[in-house]
Amino acid sequence: MAVPKVEAAKCDGCGNCIDVCPADCFEMQDNKSVVVRPDDCVECMACVENCPTEAIELV
Ligand code: SF4
Numbered sequence: 001m002a003v004p005k006v007e008a009a010k011c012d013g014c015g016n017c018i019d020v021c022p023a024d025c026f027e028m029q030d031n032k033s034v035v036v037r038p039d040d041c042v043e044c045m046a047c048v049e050n051c052p053t054e055a056i057e058l059v
């Protein structure tokens with residue numbers, strides 16, 4: 001079972017991952033996306049595909 005990880009240094013706070021995640025895994029904290037519900041991930045890859053800075057991976 002993979003879970004999403006955000007590399008904070010790469011995140012520019014665009015919010016795309018929050019908008020596209022069907023499982024509500026992310027929240028914005030201090031203009032960075034934080035994975036708050038990793039175990040809810042359904043591995044759809046939408047966050048990875050829509051992150052402009054390649055800050056997200058499933059691991
Ligand atoms: S892979 Fe899909 S379900 Fe998992 S965190 Fe990314 S957008 Fe959400």
Ligand code: SF4
Nearest residue numbers: 011012014015017051
């Ligand atoms: S899509 Fe990428 S850059 Fe945008 S908020 Fe999410 S992790 Fe940060």
